[in-house]
Amino acid sequence: MSFPFFQIDPEILAAAERAEASLRPAFSRIEENENYNQLKVLKAFGDNQVSESHFCGSTGYGYNDRGRETLDAVYAQIFGCEDALVRHNFTCGTHALTAALFGVLRPGDTMLCVTGTPYDTLQTVIGLGESNENMGTLRDFGITYRQVDLLPDSAPDYESIRREVKGAKIVYIQRSRGYALRDSLPVAVIGEIIRQAKEANPAVLAVVDNCYGEFVEQQEPTQVGADLAVGSLIKNPGGGQAFTGGYIVGRGDLVNACAYRLTAPGVGREVGCTLNQLRPMYMGLFHAPCVTAAALKTAHFAAALFEQFGYAAKPGSLEPRADIIQALELGSPEKLIAFCKGIQRGAPVDAFATPEPSPMPGYDSPVIMAAGAFTLGASIEFSADAPLREPYAVWMQGGLTYPSARAGVLLAAQSMKEAGVL
Numbered sequence: 001m002s003f004p005f006f007q008i009d010p011e012i013l014a015a016a017e018r019a020e021a022s023l024r025p026a027f028s029r030i031e032e033n034e035n036y037n038q039l040k041v042l043k044a045f046g047d048n049q050v051s052e053s054h055f056c057g058s059t060g061y062g063y064n065d066r067g068r069e070t071l072d073a074v075y076a077q078i079f080g081c082e083d084a085l086v087r088h089n090f091t092c093g094t095h096a097l098t099a100a101l102f103g104v105l106r107p108g109d110t111m112l113c114v115t116g117t118p119y120d121t122l123q124t125v126i127g128l129g130e131s132n133e134n135m136g137t138l139r140d141f142g143i144t145y146r147q148v149d150l151l152p153d154s155a156p157d158y159e160s161i162r163r164e165v166k167g168a169k170i171v172y173i174q175r176s177r178g179y180a181l182r183d184s185l186p187v188a189v190i191g192e193i194i195r196q197a198k199e200a201n202p203a204v205l206a207v208v209d210n211c212y213g214e215f216v217e218q219q220e221p222t223q224v225g226a227d228l229a230v231g232s233l234i235k236n237p238g239g240g241q242a243f244t245g246g247y248i249v250g251r252g253d254l255v256n257a258c259a260y261r262l263t264a265p266g267v268g269r270e271v272g273c274t275l276n277q278l279r280p281m282y283m284g285l286f287h288a289p290c291v292t293a294a295a296l297k298t299a300h301f302a303a304a305l306f307e308q309f310g311y312a313a314k315p316g317s318l319e320p321r322a323d324i325i326q327a328l329e330l331g332s333p334e335k336l337i338a339f340c341k342g343i344q345r346g347a348p349v350d351a352f353a354t355p356e357p358s359p360m361p362g363y364d365s366p367v368i369m370a371a372g373a374f375t376l377g378a379s380i381e382f383s384a385d386a387p388l389r390e391p392y393a394v395w396m397q398g399g400l401t402y403p404s405a406r407a408g409v410l411l412a413a414q415s416m417k418e419a420g421v422l
């Protein structure tokens with residue numbers, strides 16, 4: 001295919017064609033899930049009689065906001081569970097996860113994470129590491145944290161889980177790889193972890209960090225035994241349209257407990273005006289299966305293209321995946337910088353900007369980030385970031401449309417070619 005709007009080296013275009021030819025079976029699997037999930041979403045909208053009046057939004061206390069209550073019901077149906085709390089008032093995924101953890105855990109309880117070290121921001125919430133600040137972490141509230149690592153092949157360590165789960169209040173599972181080099185967990189594996197954990201401790205509650213996993217498969221963790229699943233609306237389920245927000249779905253009494261934590265005991269979910277946020281939340285959810293499929297295709301394509309040039313992709317281009325994150329081991333700082341400059345050139349917003357490595361709080365090396373998004377920080381939009389340290393890997397995710405994110409991947413290769421490092 002010729003490329004009249006951007007200069008792309010013919011060698012890269014030829015590699016792209018070979019890459020896509022190799023991906024046909026993977027793409028048709030993605031499209032099968034996309035179709036299934038789109039109809040699931042459509043049915044939930046219809047069954048709950050979504051109408052234009054639901055998009056109006058409320059002000060003040062927001063009592064009896066029909067749009068808000070209906071969106072909760074639509075989410076609950078899609079996630080196959082009793083209840084949902086979908087709010088723009090969740091400022092980010094970490095906030096929603098924090099409301100879920102504080103909603104369920106009480107002083108003296110134990111939280112057992114069974115998927116290794118949790119996502120960076122959650123480590124602070126739990127109270128891992130040193131801090132002189134009085135932040136009110138789980139640890140400050142007398143909640144004990146224990147962890148079972150994944151095995152070297154990313155499989156759950158069932159034996160240790162069954163032993164450690166005794167006496168734990170919650171078993172915590174992170175579906176996505178986050179920014180580690182482990183595999184993402186398929187929903188079936190999450191189901192098996194929960195089955196074994198509950199066999200060893202029937203009282204334990206299963207809480208899943210579902211970030212980056214929504215609509216990747218046909219089932220969600222709440223359909224295989226999770227008592228709560230939590231995520232961000234500027235990732236998959238917001239479909240690139242929600243301005244902000246998060247969700248908690250699962251067992252009715254637990255979702256209510258989380259609502260008391262989000263607002264106040266006694267008040268809970270009765271309050272929370274929706275302003276003008278409902279329309280993008282509904283519309284984003286409607287688009288989410290399609291956008292998630294675009295992001296997945298982009299991840300496979302980037303893996304396959306860079307494998308053509310001899311780089312290691314994690315996961316590999318033909319490996320199935322349970323989240324939308326793709327890591328590429330590029331191997332040097334020059335390559336990371338050239339790659340990210342190319343991604344930026346392909347962004348719809350801020351394409352003129354040049355990303356530069358800079359220090360980041362929480363990182364022990366400079367980080368370079370490429371993103372040009374309609375919504376600040378929305379990682380369902382195509383973006384890439386890389387800490388400048390061994391193994392010099394870049395993590396990329398998202399893509400609102402496959403053709404645009406595909407162009408970004410091609411420009412990343414082109415930029416490396418122009419810098420003489422492809």
Ligand SMILES: *Cc1c(COP(=O)(O)O)cnc(C)c1O
Nearest residue numbers: 092093094119176178209211232
């Ligand atoms: C994004 C993400 C979170 C939450 O991050 P926020 O930046 O606060 O939205 C938590 N866990 C995982 C695995 C994530 O990918």
